[in-house]
Amino acid sequence: KAGVTQTPRYLIKTRGQQVTLSCSPISGHRSVSWYQQTPGQGLQFLFEYFSETQRNKGNFPGRFSGRQFSNSRSEMNVSTLELGDSALYLCASRTGPANTGELFFGEGSRLTVL
Amino acid sequence: AQTVTQSQPEMSVQEAETVTLSCTYDTSESNYYLFWYKQPPSRQMILVIRQEAYKQQNATENRFSVNFQKAAKSFSLKISDSQLGDTAMYFCAFMSSNFGNEKLTFGTGTRLTIIP
Numbered sequence: 001k002a003g004v005t006q007t008p009r010y011l012i013k014t015r016g017q018q019v020t021l022s023c024s025p026i027s028g029h030r031s032v033s034w035y036q037q038t039p040g041q042g043l044q045f046l047f048e049y050f051s052e053t054q055r056n057k058g059n060f061p062g063r064f065s066g067r068q069f070s071n072s073r074s075e076m077n078v079s080t081l082e083l084g085d086s087a088l089y090l091c092a093s094r095t096g097p098a099n100t101g102e103l104f105f106g107e108g109s110r111l112t113v114l
Numbered sequence: 115a116q117t118v119t120q121s122q123p124e125m126s127v128q129e130a131e132t133v134t135l136s137c138t139y140d141t142s143e144s145n146y147y148l149f150w151y152k153q154p155p156s157r158q159m160i161l162v163i164r165q166e167a168y169k170q171q172n173a174t175e176n177r178f179s180v181n182f183q184k185a186a187k188s189f190s191l192k193i194s195d196s197q198l199g200d201t202a203m204y205f206c207a208f209m210s211s212n213f214g215n216e217k218l219t220f221g222t223g224t225r226l227t228i229i230p
Contacts, residue, residue: 033217043205043220056217090159092218103218105151105159 002027004106006091012112018079021109025072025093032074033103034066037088046089049074078111086113116141116208120221127196128229134181135191135224137206147209148182149218150191154202162204165189167211193226201228 005024013019025032033056034046045058049068066076072093078085088110092103117140127133139148150162165173165182172180177197181190193200206221 035218042222043218045217045219048217055214058217088157092159102161102164104161107156107158110157 004091004093004104006089006106006109008109009107010110010112012114013081014114015081015083017081018077019081019111020075020077021089021091021111023074023076023091023093023106025074025091026104029093029095029104030072031094032068032072033092033094034074034076035090035092036060037090037108038084038086043090046076081113083113085111087111116143116146116210116219118206118208118219118221120206120224122224123222124225124227126227126229129198130195132192132194133196133226135193135204135206135226137189137191137221139187139189139206139208141187141208141210143210143212145211147211148180148189149207149209150178150180150189151205151207151220152200152202153205153223154199159205163191196228198228198230200226202226 007022031050033048037043047066048056052068063079068074088108090108091106094103119138146167148165152160152162163173163175163178172182177194179192203223203225205223207218209218
């Protein structure tokens with residue numbers, strides 16, 4: 001069974017640009033969460049989607065947005081990039097909100113903002 | 115809001131020895147989940163062990179076990195017979211069981227190095 005797949009693995013952008021990251025969950029998983037990992041702030045929750053609906057959101061500005069498609073794949077978008085957005089963005093999937101408590105993570109997308 | 119504290123930024127231990135990583139948390143909830151995740155240099159976060167707060171019995175997964183003290187809000191991870199492949203960042207994490215709030219709150223991590 002394929003794991004959580006994130007693309008691209010690495011990308012470099014400049015300030016003011018926007019970026020879109022993609023996440024394909026494990027087959028059969030309908031919930032996708034996104035986390036930002038930085039040396040300064042650690043791991044922080046961005047948002048969670050289930051059945052194409054956002055069901056939880058962390059404390060990030062509106063520049064951070066996401067969506068989920070009918071096949072459960074998810075994308076997150078960051079607009080008007082700032083230097084501080086440089087981070088590893090991790091996607092995690094689980095079967096659904098039944099809350100087995102087990103999330104499976106992808107390898108992340110490393111974003112560098114210059 | 116929940117908080118998770120890992121007070122040991124770095125630890126090192128000889129191969130085959132036992133090591134214990136500390137974690138404390140703060141919450142007003144009575145039912146929740148606690149986790150230990152491992153993040154090797156490859157970056158992928160891997161679940162090591164999970165504990166459900168309503169279960170008094172400590173979770174065990176092969177060489178990994180936890181000491182869960184609910185009243186003290188403590189959740190330490192013990193790695194027995196440590197192996198070189200255990201070298202990684204270890205994160206303690208909390209998840210509420212409240213519907214709609216099942217996000218992970220992570221500690222700052224402990225960098226564990228297993229010395230050959």
